[in-house]
Amino acid sequence: MGALSHVVVDWGTSSFRLWALDRAGHVLGERRSAQGLAASGVEGFETVLESHLGALGVGDGVPVMMCGMVGSRSGWVEAAYLDAPVRLDELAARGTHVPSAHRLIRILPGIAQRDPAHPDVIRGEETQVLALARRGHSGLACLPGTHSKWVELRDGAVEQFVTFMTGELFQLLRERSVLAPALQGATPVDPAAPDFAAGVAEALAAPASIGNALFALRAGWLLADRPADAALARLSGLLIGLEIAGARARLGAMAAVTLIASGPSAALYRQALAIAGLAVPDELDAEDCVRRGLHEAARIAFRLERVTP
Amino acid sequence: MGALSHVVVDWGTSSFRLWALDRAGHVLGERRSAQGLAASGVEGFETVLESHLGALGVGDGVPVMMCGMVGSRSGWVEAAYLDAPVRLDELAARGTHVPSAHRLIRILPGIAQRDPAHPDVIRGEETQVLALARRGHSGLACLPGTHSKWVELRDGAVEQFVTFMTGELFQLLRERSVLAPALQGATPVDPAAPDFAAGVAEALAAPASIGNALFALRAGWLLADRPADAALARLSGLLIGLEIAGARARLGAMAAVTLIASGPSAALYRQALAIAGLAVPDELDAEDCVRRGLHEAARIAFRLERVTP
Known part of the structure; x- marks a missing residue:
């Protein structure tokens, strides 16, 4: 394990998951709670985040990369959608800046499909496919959930996606x-x-x-x-x-x-x-993927040197 | 208008509709309320019915024909389903007897389709197609609703039906x-x-x-x-x-x-x-149909002479 490098957070409507990582993406510490958007909006997003960071002993200056509904209109700071098709490394580079006296904080944008016949949005799950994109993956990914997503990747870009309720x-x-x-x-x-x-x-x-x-x-x-x-x-x-x-x-x-x-x-x-x-030639754990995707995004956004794990 | 002959009631989950009719089915009086199943179960079904009859001045001895969820397991008396295909006059003749000191009361049975691949039930709406059946109708009827019904009639019988939520x-x-x-x-x-x-x-x-x-x-x-x-x-x-x-x-x-x-x-x-x-060659009002269907059922069940309106 290396030294603490950065922190990644998946902050959704009803859950909060945080990992402290070293440069290679190894997990040094982890926090989970039910402090989703509604709860955190009342308590204050920065208060919630800093209290979890404090509990892990993460000091000022350590940067944080986030994804999920925390970037929605009713979240902390709105991270505007990028339009599909979009390269996933572009997504990582265009995270929205969140003002903070303690550290650099970025929220990844979601992706929008503005086709008037089939408008669609994705926010959070795109981070899970960042892990695939790093491998230059092309093909289809299915992400089951409250709103399941089917994402078509082509050479590291999200070509299109479809949501089902x-x-x-x-x-x-x-x-x-x-x-x-x-x-x-x-x-x-x-x-x-x-x-x-x-x-x-x-x-x-x-x-x-x-x-x-x-x-x-x-x-x-x-x-x-x-x-x-x-x-x-x-x-x-x-x-x-x-x-x-x-x-x-x-x-x-x-x-x-x-x-x-x-x-x-x-x-x-x-x-x-x-x-x-x-056929399902590849099956990945969604939680692993979101952590790895956030790590990959942090590496790009915070210009961290790639370290071979 | 003729003299009061009988009363018909459509008693559903959330509504109660009652009509006092003469032999030809002309409406002599009418009552409506939101006393559906839940409310009536507490107050007592007989109390609710008799209070509406009293309000219209309907004396003892006048028979009552009912349909709808009042005949379900959680209703007044369960009127067991008849299996499709079933002739609609058979439905009318096999109403369930409801014990009462005041009058003859019958509840029309619903219809069941016991096909294990596509089980289905109808209770209430079948009465609306009784009005069609009297004319020896064959064909398809669409009855929109909370649970829409598509009913296939053949020579006065319900051949099959399909419910959609x-x-x-x-x-x-x-x-x-x-x-x-x-x-x-x-x-x-x-x-x-x-x-x-x-x-x-x-x-x-x-x-x-x-x-x-x-x-x-x-x-x-x-x-x-x-x-x-x-x-x-x-x-x-x-x-x-x-x-x-x-x-x-x-x-x-x-x-x-x-x-x-x-x-x-x-x-x-x-x-x-x-x-x-x-094509929609024929469009009928659902409320007219349920009243006419109940009238037709009462005529058969209570052996009332048919009177040309």
Whole structure:
């Protein structure tokens, strides 16, 4: 391990993750909290950041690179979107300066697609693909989430991307819809559950019927007392299958995709992509990627010498 | 107008509508309230019903025919589903008896489709198509709503039906999702709005991409300050277009559909069906239909002589 060089922060709507790194990107210290945008807006963004830095003994002068919703209109300082296509090293070089008496602080911009027929934005997840871009990667990456992103890279640039509301639809339907009673008490979805696979296959085969396939979860519960676990697995499969069908509709035929995911969604997407006949030659942990991407951005922005780890 | 013959009630999750009719089905009196299932369960279903009957001066002995969620598991008395295909006069004849010291009371059963691949249920809307069935109608009817129903009639029987969660998705997305800020303050959707038509056309052309088309409403707001009226019109168009695409996927090619709707949804669906190239040779008011259907059911169940109006 080397000496402390810089700090990177992924600051989202509902979470805060900070890593203190050496020049090679090794983790020297780490902080996590639920101090997302709403909480931090009240407490003060600088107060929240400095208290975490203080807890790790990070002194003044150590620069900080951040990404995520902290750069949105309702964040600390707005980091305006760059337009796609955009090179990822350009993204790193054009971080927004955040005034601070303690240190250099930059927030990475998100990326916008201003096509009036399909406007789209990405803020935070682009940092995860910075790690791929460093390798001059071309190809497609799938980043599951509340708002899943499918990102097409070409020679280290984000060529285009597509967002799907998959995770948010899942939560809304699970908690707030007429399906809630049919899903109550369900355990986390097992990627090997036959109902998950059936849901994926059904949505791939008949994406247009999703509004009916969803209601069938209620009808199956009313008529056949279908267990909550099966219904939740099917709901998850339907929505992920719909996302894959949508990605194909928007991005055209595809053979392989890099999966960048963390936690339970990694296994679910791996399984769903296999059902859709898509190869996943590379699977990366989303949290590793955001840390590595931020490190790469810090290296470029703060003109740190590259050190072979 | 003839003398008071019987009373019909449409009792749903959130509303209560009652009509006092003569033998020919002419309306002699009417009551409406927001005493849906939850409210009535507390107060007592019989208390609620008798208080409305008392207010109209309806004495003991006058029979009552009801339909809707009052016959569900959480209603007054459960009226078990009949399996499709089912003749609509059979539905009328097999209403569930509700014990009462005051009068004969029956609740119409809903209809179930027990196909394990596509289970479905209908409870309430089937009464609206009773009015069509009396004419020995064959064909397709579209009944917009929180849970829209597409019902295929053949010679006075419900052959099959398909439910879509269109109205519920609209409400969830409008009020509870990340789209809410982009839709805030919007006026009711104008069926002639170009964004409504664009949404319908987009969902018909690319139903699989719905999860992305929805997010684009947020992106269009973030990037181009797209007005709330336009975004709401597009959301409505997208979801109704998706429903029509789904109905085609489930029911096969179709040329014409009878529209049974009330209020603003009638004009929106009329416009969306036209964009989809579907003829609407017949358009009926949903409230008229439920009253006429209940009247028809009462005539059969209570063995009332048919009187030419």
